Amino acid sequence: MLEQVRCLILDLDGTVYLGDQLIPGALLLRQAAQDFGIEVFFLTNNSSRSRSYYASKLTRMGWPATPDGVLSSSQATAIALRNRGYQRLCVVGTESLTDELTAYGLTVCGDEEERVDCVVVGFDTSLVYSKLRAAGRHLQRGTPMISTNPDLVCPLEGGEFIPDCAAISACLMTAYGVTTEYIGKPERGMLDLVEANTPYRGKQIAMVGDRLYTDIRFGSRWGLLSVLTLSGETSLSDLGPSDHPDLIVEDVGQLAEMISHVRS
Template sequence: MKNSNILKNIDLFLLDLDGTVYLGKRVFEGAREFIKLLKENQKDFLFLTNNSSKSSEEYYSKLLNMGFEITKENVFTSGQAMGIYIKTIHKKEKPPRVYVVGTSSLKRELKSMGIFVVDSPNYNIDYLVVGFDISLTYKKLLDACELIRRGVPFLATNPDLVCPLDGGRYIPDCGSICIMLENATKKKPVFVGKPSSIMVDIISNLKKVEKSRIAMIGDRLYTDIKMAKDSGMVAVLVLSGETRMEDVEVSPLKPNLIYGSIKDMYEELKLVFGG
């Protein structure tokens, strides 16, 4: 199918952040214009991040400060997906009670969604939630192991092993914390963030848009593109982040569309909407 025919049928655009619309503090050329173009053409969009160390409110402010004309509803994090997922699977009458291995931002996010967050494992805990915890302590790992041993469901926000920083540096992310817990307990978590189908189902329901009419734009093959391909969304790879063309050639994951950057996609989309 021609690119223009694929793009014409998209009602909801999901945009990854790091490596797709910005890198660190540097906003990519064409990114703000891309959002403007979507708005002018009444297309819905979500900035989608697996990073659960910050709340959706914090991401919203960050994007506003970067000059993106958006509302709070245009941001969706793996922390929010976790909150919705817990409320979906929770069948008891009392509100869900969770123990969080995560930042105060993640706890705040979950609390704002009506979830009861406790700081001690000495309660009846319904769910253990592990996030990208940059305030991790050994005490929290002990508590998590104890809860898993007791049979409390082990949920995690995102499987990313590392989070990239400026200058090629990186720090351990939620996936790495989970591998430690997995080795200690022999139990695997349920991940709700990219590339999980849980994230896609939540968004598709929330926005009332069929998956075939959603495009996922991102720079990582094994999260952004994998999620799109697994769930029947349109997979759009941008080469402005982690992935090189050589990586695509040897990968079993084939994106539907590939652009050098968000700017290149913007240029094509402008023609599609204009014509």
């Protein structure tokens, strides 16, 4: 199963690190990937932070990374919007999201703008009511809505969690009777982003993550090798009849050992 893997797609929080600490064994996986010529990308649904932020965080913790090695739902959303010809946007999101969108040549409009092409909703940790009101005005006019990722909550240290993109999107959908389209894992937009960055396909790519309804569903839905790690939010008792990871490991350190064993 692991013999054919040529590219590792790694979720971040709960998979590679917890808070500000690398998961035990994370650097063993980095070494195994280097030893056997396996590509590595980090794939995150979190649209509240920039790819540069994640690259710096990983490097600071001991896993050197560059922004190009981090693939995000913000980036996938920007590409999807540009491909559909949505140029002028009303954004419910952080400055990091708006920076990613403008980097792709898109225009983020002010709250008082009369007309936009699309309402974009992200994981907005800077959310204020005026953003919801501005988005609502456009939604009432029939403007389509696109959301960066389908995560309902974002887990924090100590068992706490906060509303994520899907919860903010649900607020707008409930208030205005509209629907949204999600771009992040497990949706097609993230697969397009991955495949644009690697020549490998199918089971040559391993999606490694700790969340069933994003990471594992993403791998299973698109024919990748799905690897569930139990170092984050999921335990074995959480697996339901529709959850079918190809491989289950305690953490990425165990995955490194398995790769080294089958490749040696």
